[in-house]
Amino acid sequence: MRLPHEHLISQNLSAPLMRSINGIGLLNLIREHGPVSRASLAKLSNLSKPTVSSQVETLMQRGWVVELGRGESGSKGGKKPTMLTFNANAGRLFAVEIAAWHVRLAAADLEGNILARLALSIGNDRRAANVISLAKYGLEQLMSGHPCSADQRVISVAAPGRVDVVRGIVLQAGNVFNWQNVAIREELEAAFGTTVFVDNDVRMAALGEVQFGAARGEQDVVLVKLETGLGAAVINRGQLMLGSHWAAGEVAHMLLDHKNTSTDWSVRGYLESIVGADRILAAAQDAGSTAQTALEFLHTARNKTGPERDLFDYIATHLGIAIANLIVVNDPAMVVLQSALLGALEQELRAAVERLVPWETRIEISTIGDEAVLLGTIVAARRQAYEHIARLFENGGQQSTEFGMPVLTER
Known part of the structure; x- marks a missing residue:
């Protein structure tokens, strides 16, 4: 990471904001390169040595940065520099x-x-x-x-x-x-x-997946999570979308059947009422399945015929259309499926997206699961x-x- 030269920053930003950007940038450099000297930080950041010293002093006062002692002298000899490191135990x-x-x-x-x-x-x-x-x-x-x-x-x-x-x-x-x-x-x-x-x-x-999981490093991601409840999260250009009513990603309320528009779905949305784990299991038992969990039903119903297979297709179709809708509205680079239930339907969901979305979008199963x-x-x-x-x-x-x-x- 390299910060712009400070005189370029100061032309467009207020002094407090400039200090904030420089300070956080230096902290990240210390985390990435530590142990590191103040002189090395000045070179890495393109900031002046006085600016680096001032910002480092603030970080040290707070305890986020500590001095480790002397490092090695440069090729020309001279005084050994004091090395700095990030203090992860400051809080x-x-x-x-x-x-x-x-x-x-x-x-x-x-x-x-x-x-x-x-x-x-x-x-x-x-x-x-x-x-x-x-x-x-x-x-x-x-x-x-x-x-x-x-x-x-x-x-x-x-x-x-x-x-x-x-x-x-x-x-x-x-x-x-x-x-x-x-x-x-x-x-x-x-x-x-x-x-x-x-x-x-x-x-x-979604934050967990972008930092540690299948979407690590991605800037445009849709995550879909299905258990008893159904939800989605949208990350656009690295920012989580929240919505004016804090409802961005409330895919549980997505309505896919025009025949059900007169029903009140305000408590539990239309889509979740069909694909929530408890609803899958109840419908499976009504269809004659002996499965004890929704996941067991999805694993076995693909190879069945009759009502059980019809229910399997009904669930997969609804989820496939919902994910395709999320893709065409948000245009993510990747969709992460974050549950074993969705993993059991991976084949069907991929096929639905390929059929319904006119461009290629990666679909990945979560690599960190419940974590x-x-x-x-x-x-x-x-x-x-x-x-x-x-x-x-x-x-x-x-x-x-x-x-x-x-x-x-x-x-």
Whole structure:
């Protein structure tokens, strides 16, 4: 990574924004090239030595960068340079994934390396108060094993349903949870006195896939996730699409049959009512299948005839059309199928896309599977920490009271 020369930046950007860009750029260079000297940073960044020294001092005051000692002298001899390295232990990232049957948690360092994990069963009580209480308990356990001050940590939460990212509120989570206006961010910030970021679980999965999985390095991606619920996430030019109602990717409500337009699908969308795991299993049993799970049905029905095969084709056709619609609307470089259920239909879904979309689009099965949401939640937490560092530079290095804040601002 090379930053533009500072005099070119200063022509177009304000001084605070210029400091922010340079500071984050230097931090990334230290992470990528460390241990590295200040002189080497000046060469790598095309910034002046005084600018590098000033920015590094701010990073060191915060603890994100530390000095390791003296390095080797250059070819011409002279004083040995002081080497700098990124301090991944300057804070902690705590990730919470709320799924249908469990709450999964992880503690990570600032590089995103997982230090500890915890999984807690939700049981049959999915009321918001119970699930949040469970998350608090899990966070307390992880924080006791990985202590740091409140201003040195970030909590990131992957929640079901439609999530207002700015306020950290689950506006609506149908089928399994039946939540409305659940203020997760407010609850956890009050409990732990630290910054909390909340987003939809499918969007978190997309972050995980782009950082660690099948879509690593891609800028234009659609991820489709199917379990009991159905959802999608869209990444366009490297940015997660949120929507004006926080509903970008709510493919569960896609209507594919004009004969059903008079039905109220507001609670559980048309498409999810057909392809959700519980609905697949119920329909399979009505068709005479002895399968005990939706996945078992999909694996066996392809080789059947009669009602079971008809149901298999019905499900595959609906999902194939939905994915094709997502492609023609968003034009991604890749579609990631993020569940075993979709993997069982890979052959049929590829065929549908080839038939319905007039250009080639890659379709890949997730390479990180069930880990995608939790890993993406850690990525989101790390982004919040970086946002804080950016604001430090914009404020001229003045300490703020919070480690991180939501990327978005009130609209």
